Amino acid sequence: MIEVIVITGRTTDQGMTIDEKLSNDYMKAVCYCEMNERDMSVIGVNEGDRVKIKTEFGEVVLYAKKAVTKDLELPEGVVFIPMGPYANQVVGKSNGSGTPQYKGIKGYVEATQEDVKPVEELIRVVK
Amino acid sequence: MKNAICTFCGNVCDDIEFDGTVGKNLCPIGEAKFAAKRRMEAPTIEGEKVSYEEAIERAAEILVNAKRPLLYGWASTVNEAIKLGVILAEKLGGIYDQCSSVCHAPSTLAMIEEGIPGGTLGQAKNRADVIVFWGCNPVEAHPRHPSRYSVMARGFLTKGRQYRHIVVVDVRKTATAYLATEFYQIKPGYDFAVFTALRSIVNGHEDAVPDEVGGLSKEKLKELADVLMDGKYGVIFYGLGLTHSRGQDRNVECIVKLVQTLNRQTRYILQPMRGHFNVVGAGAVAAWEAGYEYAIDFSRGYPRFSPSEFTAVEALLRKDCDAALIVASDPAAHFPKKAVERLAEIPVIQIDPHPNVTTLLADIVIPSAIVGIEAEGTVYRMDGIPLRVKKLRETEYWSDYQILRLMLDKVIQMKGE
Numbered sequence: 262m263i264e265v266i267v268i269t270g271r272t273t274d275q276g277m278t279i280d281e282k283l284s285n286d287y288m289k290a291v292c293y294c295e296m297n298e299r300d301m302s303v304i305g306v307n308e309g310d311r312v313k314i315k316t317e318f319g320e321v322v323l324y325a326k327k328a329v330t331k332d333l334e335l336p337e338g339v340v341f342i343p344m345g346p347y348a349n350q351v352v353g354k355s356n357g358s359g360t361p362q363y364k365g366i367k368g369y370v371e372a373t374q375e376d377v378k379p380v381e382e383l384i385r386v387v388k
Numbered sequence: 389m390k391n392a393i394c395t396f397c398g399n400v401c402d403d404i405e406f407d408g409t410v411g412k413n414l415c416p417i418g419e420a421k422f423a424a425k426r427r428m429e430a431p432t433i434e435g436e437k438v439s440y441e442e443a444i445e446r447a448a449e450i451l452v453n454a455k456r457p458l459l460y461g462w463a464s465t466v467n468e469a470i471k472l473g474v475i476l477a478e479k480l481g482g483i484y485d486q487c488s489s490v491c492h493a494p495s496t497l498a499m500i501e502e503g504i505p506g507g508t509l510g511q512a513k514n515r516a517d518v519i520v521f522w523g524c525n526p527v528e529a530h531p532r533h534p535s536r537y538s539v540m541a542r543g544f545l546t547k548g549r550q551y552r553h554i555v556v557v558d559v560r561k562t563a564t565a566y567l568a569t570e571f572y573q574i575k576p577g578y579d580f581a582v583f584t585a586l587r588s589i590v591n592g593h594e595d596a597v598p599d600e601v602g603g604l605s606k607e608k609l610k611e612l613a614d615v616l617m618d619g620k621y622g623v624i625f626y627g628l629g630l631t632h633s634r635g636q637d638r639n640v641e642c643i644v645k646l647v648q649t650l651n652r653q654t655r656y657i658l659q660p661m662r663g664h665f666n667v668v669g670a671g672a673v674a675a676w677e678a679g680y681e682y683a684i685d686f687s688r689g690y691p692r693f694s695p696s697e698f699t700a701v702e703a704l705l706r707k708d709c710d711a712a713l714i715v716a717s718d719p720a721a722h723f724p725k726k727a728v729e730r731l732a733e734i735p736v737i738q739i740d741p742h743p744n745v746t747t748l749l750a751d752i753v754i755p756s757a758i759v760g761i762e763a764e765g766t767v768y769r770m771d772g773i774p775l776r777v778k779k780l781r782e783t784e785y786w787s788d789y790q791i792l793r794l795m796l797d798k799v800i801q802m803k804g805e
Contacts, residue, residue, distance in 0.1 A: 266576050268559065270628065271529040271663075276396070277420040282721055282744040284426075319725050328560070335560045339576060345721055346745055352724050356636065359683055359695030359702050360493045361724050363632040365577040384720060384728070384748045 262371040263303055265296075265340045267316060268364040269348040283380065291345030292377050295328035296370070297337045306372045313375065314340065314351050316368035321350035322375045340370060346383050393777045394418040395464070395760030397530045398662035398770030399537070400777075406761075408781050415531035427785075428743050428755035440786055441794070443754050447713070447737040448798035450752070451480050454711035454735075456687050460700040461717030461739075463487035463664035466765025466777065469788035470666075470673040473715060476796050477686050478677075479803065483709060484684045486670035487663070487717055489699035494631040495660045496671065496681050497695065498640035505647045507623070507657035508771045509536075514543035518619030520555040522643065523579065523629015524661040527563035533661075538625070539567050546621075553615055557582075558629060572612060577634035578602025582609070583642040589613040590649045622656040662770035665760070665777075669768045704730040711735045714746050715788060716759070721745035739791055756788050763787035 274290035281287055294314060306312055312325045323342065328335035335341055342348040344363070351368060355361050392404040396417050404422075405412040411422040431443035438446075451457045459477045462470050463486055470486075477484035488496065512519065519538050526533040534540055542548045556568040565571040574582055578601070585601040588594065590613055599606050616622060624647060630639040643658065650656040662668055671681035678684050680693035683702075696702055700719060703709045704727040711734050720728050721744060731749055738750040741758045757763040762783040766774055 268576060269632075270525065273416055273528045273531065276417040276529065279417075280421065280742040280744075281425050282718065282742075283747075336573070339559065341560065349721070349723060349728065350725050354705075354724070355696065355699070355701060357696045358494050358497060358636045359489055359697075359699030360631060360636060361490060361701055362634065362636070363490075364629065365633045380745060381748060384732075384745060 262369050263300060263338070265300070265338050265368050265370050267314060267340055267342065267351060267366040267368045269342050269344050269352060270364070272343045275343045275345060288380055291343045292347050293324040293326045293343070295326045295335055295341040297334050297339070298327050298329060299337055300370070301325055301327060304370060304372050311373050311375065311377060312370050313373040314342070314368050314370050316351040316353065316366050318353045318366070319350045321347050322373055322377050323347055324377060346380055350383070389778070389780055392780055393760055393775055394421065395665045395767070395777055396421045397665060398667065399530050399533055400665050400767060400769040400775055401532055401536060402775055406780050417531060422761065426743060427741065428747070428753060431755060432753045434751060440754065440791070443752055444791060444794045445798055447752050447754065448795050448802060450711050450735045450737060451482070451713060452799055452802045454480070454482070456709050457482035457711040457713060458485065458700055458703055458709035459483065459713045459715070460485045460719060461487065461715040462670035463667035464716035465666065465759050465788040466763070466767055467666070467669045467673050468765045469715070469792055470670055471677060472789065472792040472796055474674050474677040476792065476799060477684070478691070479796070479799050479805070481687045481689065483698050483700070483703055484674055484678070484686070485698065485700040485703070486674065486682050487667055488671055489682050489695070490701065490722055491628060491663055491667065492631055492660050493682055493695065493699065494637035495640045497637035498644060502641050502644040504644065505651060505656065505658050506771070507659065508773060509659070509769070511657060512623040512659070513537045513541040515545050515621040516623040517546050517551060518553045518555070518615060518622040520557065520616070520622065520624040521564055522557045522624060522626040523633070524625055524627025525558070525562040525564045526625070526661060527567065529627070529663065530661060534567055538623070553619065555612065555615060570615070572604060572608060575603040579630055579633060579639045580635045580642050583639070583646045585609050586613050586616070587646050587649050590617060590646070616650055617653060619654055619656070622650065622654065624656065624658050625661050626658070627661040659771060666767035668770060668772055669766070672768055672772070701727045709734065713737045713739070714750070715739045715792070718744040718746045720749050739788060741785070754791055755785055756791060757783050757785040759788065763789070765789065
C-alpha cells in the first residue's frame, strides 16, 4: 500500500459516453485509475490489474492504467480517476464553499483481487 | 442544416452542419452527442409507463407535498426552461441549485469578492498573443477550443499559432500540454502559492520569492512572469484545477488579482473554462430572477444564498431536502457517494433525454427532447455570448420547457395561488 494524492477530471472518452451512462463503454471510460509506472511496480500491479483506492470518504476498486505520456508521466504519488460514479466513491466534502473537493484528496492505493463493480451495482449498494 | 449549434460543452460551436442523422465539423464528443443512442421510451412512475400528463401531475404532487424540495441540474437546457425552474423553486419554497455547484461555483464566489477582468472568446481569437491554460485540459474537455478560439485560431490581429505564446500550467502533463510553447508542472494544491509568487515578481518584489514555490524554481517562475508581462494581449483560461483543489474560491481570487496586477502594465483577460453548453445560463437566469446564481433557498418566501448550506451536495448531506427534481443533469454520477445515498432515500423526479445513473434512483422519469437537436431556445456560451440553439428534427418527446410549463401550472393550481 502506498500513500497518494487522488485527482479526478474529464477525459474525451468520458465526454463521448456521457449520454450513455448505463453502457459498457461508459463504464470502461470511468472505471480505471492512471498511475505512475514506478508506483505501480511498488504495489506490484501491471496495466489492467485491479487496485483499491481508499480515502477518508470511502474506497473503490478500479483497473490500473499506466500514465505514460511522451516524456513526462503523472508524477509519482498522484493518481488520476476520470470523473464519474467510481471517482465519487472516494471524493470529499466541500470545506465551506459548497463545492466538493474533487482533486487533491489524500488516499492509499493497494493491489486487490476484488472485482470492479458495474455502475448499476455501485448504485444498488447505495439504494 | 448549416450553422447548427452543438450543445455539449461551453464552446457552443455554431458552425455545425447536420443532415438529421450525421453532423459535420464536430469534435469526437460532439459526434457522440449527435449520434443516435438509447432513449427512454415513455414517462414512467415507479417503472410503469404513463402519459406525460400523468407523470407531471404526480411529480407536482410530490413537490407540493415536500417541505423543501431540491430543484437541481439546469446546465444542459435552455434559458427559457431554466426561468421556469427558478419560478417553480420559488412557488414551492424549495432550493434552486445548478451544476456549477460541483464545478465552477467557487469562481462565482471569487467574482463576488473580486469581480472578473473578463472578455470574450472572440477577443482571445482575434487579439491574444499570450494564452495560458491553467488547471484545464481543453483538448479533452473542450476539443475545438484550441482551433476555434485560442491556440491555432486565425484571428483578425493575431494570425495563428506562430504568433502566440502558449503556456500550460498543470499538475500532470495533459494532452493540452503538448500544444504548449512551455509547460509548467506544479505540485497539486499549490496554485495559490504560485499565483502569489508570480504577483510578487510582476509587482517588482522578486526578492520576496523563495527559491522554490509549488514545484517551480524561482528561475522558472521569473521566466513565466516575463512571458506573461511580454504579452500585448493575454488571456488566461482556467479550469477545475483551481475550483476543485485546496483553496477553491481563494485560488480563483488569487488568479483574478494576478490578472489585475498584469493589467497595470499590459492587457489581460480571464476566462473560466465552463463545462456544459448552458451552465452559464443556469447561473445567469437565476441571477436575473432571484439575485443569486446557485444555492438559493426560497423556504422563507424570499431568496437566500448560502453555498455551504444550499448547494445540492450540502442540502443532501445535511438531509435538508425531502424530494428532488433533477433536470438535464446526472447528480447520481457526479456527486460524492454520501450525497447520492441521501438522494436515494427521497422521492426523485428526473427530466432528461437519456437514461443515466440518476435514472436508477428516480421514482418518476420524464423523458425530454434533446436541446439543440429536437428543441430550441437560448443558451449562453462560456463567455456569456447568447446563442439561439435550433430544433433540427421533429420528435414526439416534449421539450423541457413544455414539461416544466405544465408542471408549474399544476403546482400553482394545487397550491391554490
